[in-house]
Amino acid sequence: MAIDLYSSCPCGSGKKFKWCCQPIHVQIDKAFQQDQEGQHDAALRMMDDVVKEHPGNPEAWGRKALLLYNNERVDEAESALQKAFEINPNYPFGHLLRGLFRQHEGEIQGALLLFRRAAELYDPEAKDVLAQVYSLIGDSELKLNRPVAAHAALQVCQRLRPSDELGQDLEALFGPSSRLPAAARRHYTFQSPPREATPDKRNGWSQALAGAATGKLTDAARVFEQLTKDDARDAAACYNLGLARAWLGDNPSALAALDQYLSLENDEQRAAEAWALAEVLRFGQGMEDQADYVDHSATFQVREPQRVFSFLEDWQRERRLTGVQVREQEGMITGIVLDRTGLLTTAGASAQPARMGAYLLVLGNQILLLRGTNQEAVNRAFQEIQERLGPALSEARLARGPANFGDTLAEALVFPVGATDQAIAQQQIREHVQRYFEETWLHRPLRSLGNVAPIDAAGHPVLRKKLLGVVQFLEECAAGGTEPYDFNRLRHKLGLQQGAPAAAPAEQPSAAALDIDALNTADLGGLKTETLSEAQLEQAWRAAQRLDAQELASHFARQMVARPPSAERPDRFSWYTFLVQRALAEGNKDAALEYINAGEQADSEQNEGRRRNDYELRRGEVLAKRGEAEAAHEVFDRLVGSAPAELRYAGKAAESMLGIKQGAAALKFAERGLAKSREKNDRDSEQYFMELVAAAKKQVG
Ligand SMILES: [Zn+2]
Missing domain, CATH: 3.30.160 (Double Stranded RNA Binding Domain)
Structure with a gap:
């Protein structure tokens, strides 16, 4: 335990070691020497003497505590340390030692707080011991999944006492071959003060930067906190506050500062980078309630x-x-x-x-x-x-x-366990990743977007910047993996690409070469439908639905049903039923009925009337919605009579009649369904019809 003679004394007196505790350390060193040689009792007796001679020196009690702890006399060690704190509550070695006790018990969070306190209390000149403290801070932050804070601490450690070993560790953890996403290992720097800043402000700013360089991050955080209080529109100060707090491992308040920064920053690239950092912070221990993973x-x-x-x-x-x-x-x-x-x-x-x-x-x-x-x-x-x-x-x-950063891609993974052909397996993997991002993820509300889904966030000025960061973070997480996906497809889908034309090019060169699944709403709106094949038109219709672009989907559906009959797609039920649904959603019940009539006619002419019952079921439902109880009843009666084995017809008929308070008619259909389901020994249906019967009886009174 060699302590530099001219460094600040570890007792915390503020004096140089040589002029402070160095004399008592002669005896202390001797005691530790004896302990190492196995003479534990003699060593402890010698420490007792030191304490007796210097009862008012925290260093005497602190070193006694260490020796007791080394001899597994934990309770006595704690009480000796308590004595030291009674003399000087800001005894830096005491905080370090207590931190080591907590670490030994597996209490990482508690240990880390004590190490951080020790780092603040030690004199900046006590480089050796400070390097040790920062190394402990870095290790603890890594265990708590806070790589940005760990990176900052280990860099301070390397500046204080450079070593090749730590250099290699830093390279492995945060270098180009690291498994961390780029946002978690990037070399972040503070932003400069705004151009219009007063000299006073510049001065405070550079003081904060200088302090931060030596590891005094709490001071830097305090300065930027004040600057953001003085001027809530100061984007750079907000960013710096967020960064200082991230380096301190204070992820919740770092996130709050970055959130404010995002509302002020007009540069999309910078904003996206900051929000990718925010994504990293959400993976820290204790951030579970704010994390999407x-x-x-x-x-x-x-x-x-x-x-x-x-x-x-x-x-x-x-x-x-x-x-x-x-x-x-x-x-x-x-x-x-x-x-x-x-x-x-x-x-x-x-x-x-x-x-x-x-x-x-x-x-x-x-x-x-x-x-x-x-x-x-x-x-x-x-x-x-x-x-x-x-x-x-x-x-x-x-x-x-x-979660681990790699887990962001877990849902995009698929395992082609049954595929024997490598090419088919690859294709299944590719298609699944694509579907996951473009159909599932796109519609999922995210905590990082204030519980708004990506597809909806794209049109909002601040959420759009956040969304750029979220996509960037995903892309970085995917970079090391094996899932082949081009995130520009996703950006394009979301309308996030700068400079890209919003609409499809006027001359749609070759319809055959179109990748319709990759188009966004604007592109789809610009498609010349008359040049599309039926298959492409269907694809466009589905793509529009996935993007929640209902108007556009209706447009494609109307185009499709207006086309002359085709041998390839004789069945148009799904198109018509979509149009019926849209018409009902818009409150246009007449149009809904017209689509049913047109659909049923087309079906009998082109599809041998295979969908007749499906159309009739819709007709009954729409008539019921229009309040035409008698007409609806008649349609349902005919339908249930012509296909008595189809339990769902009886069920839908009963539900529809219940919906317009026609209890007696509902009861009739429900009882027919119940009898049939008992005949078929179908327990689930029986249960369902029993509930319908009960509801209908209640309505009849
Ligand atoms: Zn001292």
Whole structure:
């Protein structure tokens, strides 16, 4: 424990070590020497003497506490440390030592707070011990999934006491071959003061920057906090406040400052970068309520390892477990549980790709852990394991915590377990990623967008900037992975691409070469429908629906039904029924009825009337909605009479009649359905019709 003679004394007196505690350290060093040589009692006796001679020196008590702790006399160590704090509550070594005690107990958060306090209290010249403190801070921040704060702390450590070893660690953690997304390892810097800043402001600004360079981040945060209070429109100060807090590992308030910054920053690129940083902060421990990705886990104790292993083998054979890796030296098995809901049970479905369920980990024959970001999928896997293994495992302990950055892509993953052809497997993977982002993700409200879905955020001035950051972050997370997806497709879909023409080019060169699925709303609106094939028109109709562009979808549907009959697509029910639905949604019941008439006529002329009953069902429903009870009743009567085995007709008829308070008619249809479902021994339908009967009886009174 060599302490530089001319550095500030670790007791916190503010004097140089040589002129302060160095004399008592001669005896202290001797005690620690004895302890190392195995003479523990003699060492402790010597420390008692030191304390007796210098009862008012916190350093004497602090070193005694350390020696006691090294001898596993934890309670006595704590009380000796307490004595030191009674003399000087700002005793820096005391905070460091107490932090080490907490760390040893596995209390990372508590330890980190004490290390941060020690870093603030130590004299900036006490470089060796400060380097040690910053290294501890960096390690703790990494454990709490806060790479930006860890990066900042380890860089301070490297500046204080440069070492090749730390340099290599920094390179591995944050260098180009790092597994972290770019936003989590980028070299962030403070922004300069605004051009119109007063000299006073510039002065405060540069003081903050200078302080931050030596690791005094709390001072820098305080300065920028004041600057944002003085001028709430100061974008650069908001950004710097957010960054200083992120470096301090204070993710919630860093996020608040970045949120304010986003509303002020007009440069889209800078704004996007800041919001990608905000995405990283949401992955920190304690940010679960603000994160769009949260890890859910179930941990079991393994009671009968043999049964567990043979079960895992069965699961592998059943293609429920894939990518299994056994690391014998570490006593570790890892794999991916595939989600059963993605696997169809019917014959021939084995070629269907399966979805990610949960990650599985078995440690040293003792612990089995399931984890993943899809809570339902993890629960399904957990319940199945519990059912199949019973007493071979303990009860599970369920927990929730920060997700890994790689988990952002988990839902985009698909496992073509049944595909034997490599090319088909690749295609399934590609198509699934595409569908996930462009059909599912696009419509999902995100916490990072204030619970607004990406498709809706694109049109909002501030949310648009955030959305750019969210997409950038996703792209960075995907960069290291194997999922081939061009995020410019997504940007284009969302209308986020700068400079790109909003509408499709006027001369639509070759309709055959069009990638309709990649078009956004504006592109779709610009399509010349007369040049499209039927298949393309159908594709455009579906694409518009996925983008929630109902007007546009109606336009395509109207175009389609206006086309002359085609042998390729004789059945136009889905188009007509879509138009009926839209007309009803717009309150135009006459138009709805006209579409039914037109559709039914086309069906009898071109499709041999195969859809006749479907149209009749719609007709009954629309008539009921128009309040024409008698006419509706008549249509339903005819329909149920002509196809008595179709339980859904009776059900829909009863529901429709209930909806317009025609209890007696509803009861008639419900009872017919009930009798039929009993005849067919269909329990679910029976239950359903019993409920309908009860509701109808209530209406009759
Ligand atoms: Zn001292």
